[in-house]
Amino acid sequence: MMLNTSEPSPKRMKFSQNGDDHYAKIKEERFKLPIRPVKHKLIQEVQRHPTVIIIGETGSGKTTQIPQYLYEAGVHRNSIIAITQPRKVAAITVSQRVALEKRSDIGDLVGYCVRFDDSTTEKTKIKYMTDGMLLRESILDPLMKRYSIVILDEAHERTIQTDVLFGVVKSAQRQRQRNGMRPLKVIVMSATMDVDHFSQYFNKAPVLYLEGRQFPIRVMFSKEEQSDYLFSSLVTLFQIHREAPAQEDILIFLTGQEEIESAVKSIKDISSTLMGNVPNMIVCPLYAALPPQQQLKVFQKTPKGCRKVIVSTNVAETSVTISGVRFVIDSGKVKAKIYNSRGGLDLMKVVNLSQAQAQQRCGRAGREAPGSCYRLYTEQQYDTFKKTTVPEIQRCNLASVVLQLVAMGIHDVINFDFMDKPSPEAIHTAVEQLKLLGALENNDEAKLTPAGKNMAAFPLDPRLSKVVLAAKDFECLEEILTIVSLLSVDSILFTPQNKREHALAVREKFMSSEGDHITLLNIYKAYKGVQGNKAWCQENFINQRNMRTAIDVRRQLREICVKQSLPFNTCGLDTASVRKCLVSGFFMNSAELQREGEYISLSTRKPVTIHPSSALFHCKPSYVIYNELVQTSKCYMRDLCVVDAAWLYDSAPSYFKKKKPTG
DNA sequence: GTCTGCCAG
The missing domain is CATH 1.10.10.2130 (DEAH helicase family, winged-helix domain)
Incomplete structure (x- = not known):
């Protein structure tokens, strides 16, 4: 194109050299983070002390900046800085951001390492990883020799892995010092809670406080105790809805999938009857089991003149951040797993939050602007909540x-x-x-037995690892790998409430009279038979996402079996071998049919019942093993398998000497 | 004849 120079010159176009503006902006953003003013103080503290505790609210920039500061200052002494995260997505996205800031490709200077996905190379010096990943690594290398600095981020979440890592890094640090090895620097990063507890535990380590970027939040307590938090949450929602301007979104915390779906339905019903000048309402459920596509709805920008209402479980407390939220409605309740080491049974219960959790929920209203939090409980009730959540x-x-x-x-x-x-x-x-x-x-x-050593190599519950090892004797490793993989992921069965009958009928063809494990095996074979066809999954109410995860797990387990030279046999249709393997890991979860037609658990002699979701619900085999007991209206066995009394006895003679099956 | 929150390896 020719420009006519006699014409008045057009508006000057601006050019910049390939991406300079972009990087200038990133640099500026980095400079403006609240952590920037304490950069030198921080480097100094880490150089002076073996362990430093950093307290900072979200938005301080600690997760992205501290590893870079330490790297730039050479504190890492040319070996690797590890930064742990409780969640995979966090490890991946943060590392991508830092790589961008460092103008490097992911996997060069900066990388991440999570299950099924390791981007790191020999060049990587800043390594974001899940806490579970570092823990597994430390089984092979308890002194963490390849790291000079370990940063445990989000320590306040107190995941099992972080809690174990606390002890492991302390011990590695002490031993390296004692052996005159290169020192291990430990940095613990946490939100504002339990500061003394952390410092005390880490040998009175110095504590550094960082400012965050949190907007003020108006906290309101209910004046009276509420008997029905579901009802109260709806009343509060529509109270806010009538008064607040459009585009100010509302986040409601409830406890579970079913409750959320029914609340979403009520909200839609009510909002469709509203008269007068109120914004349109977009109502989104949010919970981890929700298909990813529907989860995305939550992140879509609220259209002009509308209001988004998100009804969520505790995923929105930490794992997921939603922009646009100005109001939080907090039921004060959470569904939590309670484990009883005596009976070995799990139960899910709706319980009160801890004060720390309640604070976390509030914070979700003030990410971008001042917000409000409505608590559906009184201040007196709040005072009775535990200060912090009991660590997992x-x-x-x-x-x-x-x-x-x-x-x-x-x-x-x-x-x-x-x-x-x-x-x-x-x-x-x-x-x-x-x-x-x-x-x-x-x-x-x-002391570990040789078998125990092999079991520890599997990322599985020890009972399942034992089942894998047993497959060698029963020559059915292929089948066992399938079943174990399916048992170690979230359920591949997907049963929508409104199509429950239909789903069960369609899946009837996979049902085995030998129990749920063999049923799972049948489904896997059928899935493989159609090459993981998506339409097939939909027709048969199979959760494809979870099925794919199971296949990833299976591949990983297979590799470990190769390392242990386990023979890859298949037993064909002889499912007895498969069931004998299962017995070797689950004999302590066995139940016996009594004359009256009820079952008792052989370990506790307490009555137990077949869960209605089991393939064996309408059957009465003499002996079964089960994966877990769940206490609800009754004590239910879930995931059952038909076995012989003799197999039980043979798998653990001394165990059953006392509790000899009567049959 | 059920009622399972969330995350990780």
Whole structure:
């Protein structure tokens, strides 16, 4: 195109050299982060002390900037800086951001490492990873030799993995010092809670406070106690809806999928009857099991003149951040798993939040502008809430944790340096279970057996690892890998409430009279038979996402089996071998049919019932094993498999000597 | 004849 120079010159066009503006902007953004003024102080503290605790609210920039500061200052001494995150998405997205800031490709200087996805190379010095990943690595290398700095981020979330890592990094640090090795710097980053607790545990480490970028939030308590939080949340929602300008979105915290779906329906019904000048309402449910496509709806920008209402479980507390939210309605409730180490049974219960959780929920209203939080409980009720959430490690089965610790060479698990110790009883139960599975020597030394060493290599519950190892003897590893993979992911069965009958009828063809495990195996075979066809999944109400995860897991397990030279046999249609394998890991979860037609658990002699969702619901086999007990209206066995009394006895003679099956 | 929150390896 020719420009006619006699014409008045057009508006000057601006050019910049390939991306300079972009990077200038990134640089400017980095400079404006609240953490920037304390950069030098921070580097100094880390150089002076083996451990530093950093307290900072969201938005301070600590997660992205601190590793870069330490790298630029050379504190890492040319070895790797690890930064752990409780969630995979966080590890991946943060590392991508930092790579961008460093003008480097992901996997060069900056990389991430999560299950099924490792972007790091020998060039990587800043490595974002899940806490679970670092924990698994430390089984092979308890001194964490490849790292000079370990940063444990989001420590306040107190995941099991972070809690175990606390002790592992402390021990690695001490041992490296004692052996005159290169020191291990530890940085613990947390939100504002439990500061003294953290500092005390980490040898009175210095604490650095960072300013965050949080807008003020008006917190309102209910004046009276509410008997029905569901109803109260609807009343509050429409109260706000009538008064607040459009585009100011509302986030409601409830407890579970079913509750949320029914609330969404009520809200839609009510809003369609509203008269007068109120904004249009867009109502979105949000929970982890929601198909990804529907989850995306939550992130779409609210159209002009509308208001988005998000009804969510606690996913929106930490895992998911939604822009546009100005109001939070907090039911004060959360669904939590409670584990009973005596009966070995799980139960899900709706319980009150901790104060820390309530604070976290409030914060979701002030990410971009001042906001409000409506609490559907009184201030007096709030005062009765626990200050902090009981750490997960005190609420679950510890068999896996104990096996990992022993595999790292920590034999005295009872005296392991936990920040908050699990009960001795819970540890004892785990040790006993591992002995029964043949993972630990049957004495007081807590020493791994050769089988135990192999079991620790699998990213599985020890009972499932045991099942995999047993497949060698019963020559059915292919089938077992399939079943174990399917058991270790979220359910591949997808049963929408309104099409429940239909879903069950369609899936009837996969049902096995030998139980749920064999049913799962049938489904997997059928899925493979149609090459993972999407339409087939829809027709048969199979959750394709979870099925794909199971296939990834299977591949990973297969690789570990190769390393252990396990033979890849198949048993064809002889499912007895498969069921015998299952018995070797789950014999302690067995039940016997009584004359009256009821079952009792052989470990506790307490009555148990077949869960209505099981393939065996209408059957009455004499002996079954089950994956888990769930206490609701009754004590239900879930995921059952038909077995012979003799198999039970053969798998653990000394165990059953006392509780000999009567049949 | 059920009622499962969330995350990780």
